[in-house]
Amino acid sequence: MKYKFSLSAFLLVVSFAAIASQPRKVLVIGIDGTRSDALQQANTPNLDGLLANGLHTFDAWHCGITVSGPSWSDIMCGVWENKHGVTSNSYTGSNYAQYPYFVTRAKELKPSLYAVQVTEWAPMSDLVSNDGWDQKIKVPDGAGTPTAAAAVTALANENLDALFVYFDAVDLAGHASGFNPSNPSYMAAIEGVDGHLGTVLNALYARPNYANEDWIILITTDHGGIGTGHGGGTDIERNIWWIGSGNAIQQQTITGTDPGSYQYTGFPYFVEAVDTAILRQTPVQTDIAVTALHHLIYDTGTNPEDVTAWDLDGKSWLKTITSVAEKPAELSVSVYPNPASDLVSLWFENKKNSRVNYAVYTNEGKLVNVPSVITSQNKLTLNFEGNADGIYFIKLNIGGNEVTKRVLINQTAPKGVATPDHDHSNCNGKH
Ligand SMILES: [Zn+2]
Structure with a gap:
């Protein structure tokens, strides 16, 4: 197959x-x-x-x-x-x-x-x-x-x-x-x-x-x-x-x-x-x-x-979505850039200043070690440098609230930036 x-x-x-x-x-x-x-x-x-x-x-x-x-x-x-x-x-x-x-x-x-x-x-x-x-x-x-x-x-x-x-x-x-x-x-x-x-x-x-x-x-x-x-x-x-x-x-x-x-x-x-x-x-x-x-x-x-x-670009609008990436989430998280070549930033709302934990998995479900460059109340920046091109899942846990985001790592994609900046939780990561 x-x-x-x-x-x-x-x-x-x-x-x-x-x-x-x-x-x-x-x-x-x-x-x-x-x-x-x-x-x-x-x-x-x-x-x-x-x-x-x-x-x-x-x-x-x-x-x-x-x-x-x-x-x-x-x-x-x-x-x-x-x-x-x-x-x-x-x-x-x-x-x-x-x-x-x-x-x-x-x-x-x-x-x-x-x-x-x-x-x-x-x-x-x-x-x-x-x-x-x-x-x-x-x-x-x-x-x-x-x-x-x-x-x-x-x-x-x-x-x-x-x-x-x-x-x-x-x-x-x-x-x-x-x-x-x-x-x-x-x-x-x-x-x-x-x-x-x-x-x-x-x-x-x-x-x-x-x-x-x-x-x-x-x-x-x-x-x-x-x-x-x-x-x-x-x-x-x-x-x-x-x-x-x-x-x-x-x-x-x-x-x-x-x-x-x-x-x-x-x-x-x-x-x-x-x-x-x-x-x-x-x-x-x-x-x-x-x-x-x-x-x-x-x-x-x-x-x-x-x-x-x-290798599809579109997404499904069916009610019941079974993928890891699309599980219904209570947390709203923006990812930028995506696709990315090295640094990937995630913005989220975290009003209670809860602890931010994360784990990164390959498309095959294997846990990989991707270090963080920034971890703040509203932002997490990860460095994928040295990881193979492909789809990765970033599992975020913010004060017990879990959400999984999908990111595509591609060496030809734009480079991210590692600056701790203003609250992006309401701008969808758009610059
Ligand atoms: Zn025409």
Whole structure:
């Protein structure tokens, strides 16, 4: 097997105990080129109906290249452009062999899963390899009605486990007459796609066994737009939205969290540009694949974030998260920088000035000796110098309150600083 488990035996027992008996299934809807502000102003009863149960944000931010090829690869592979290699709509340079679609990953553990893609955009159908679909259906670009009809047919198959449906009409309207909420044809396109979404959802809810199935619905766009185009780094191109709906998804409404300054300045730009501490709390595009994958393989007890060989950038928004790193914590701790090459600082709230203890483990669970440079009431700085590149878990104990944080050590990452400074517990470690 290509993957490696990093969970301890104890956690595996816990996670298996939490498994629900209903088969877990995934519907991913892609609506190309839909500005967040326009979506909020449009009349979209079907999207609105999904907001209440799960996660939603109108303040998600595109951390990569605001072009469809790279963006949909972020969304479907769960990694950014520096890994999947797609930087344009020509799809040249793609590395789907090493970083495939989430469906391919799910089938590594569950080969019998059945997955269908319905897409209006030909490059997504013709230029992507190793995507794992059992059936790839190409429908006329921007038409909507045949797209919904193909999705309805796919949903009639009782054995269906994963369905991706992609609509292009909004992006086409933006290119034709402007990505702008004051453009009536742009708004009409959004409302038209919402109508088609209604058709798809009705077919989902009409599945004979729907009551005994555990579906999550993940919906997002790939980018916004400015004028009649996109591909740059302005906020209205980068500001996107994200809906994760279903009983298995965390109940959360997230507003205002921008992972930081990450305008596209050349490849590879991502690792150094993004504040990873804020990224952890913000829905971004790579989270779609990881959440979908986690749901599909949930009964195997594996959290995709823990599979080292998969090297995913996204995170799972499922309610029950089994990894060491994501155990629900009472303490709020920020880690910076992450990835790091040597010094890593952790900021936390410690009003009672409790004693701060820590331990560091490798991804395999082995205790390693990492000395502290600073230990203060609100800050701990560790020196990872001399440790091999890889994922480490820092277990903090502050006055009996425990939390575990994950950090990636990489010799090419920025160097940290060892200055005892002001209280960073409210600034997420952002400088
Ligand atoms: Zn476009």
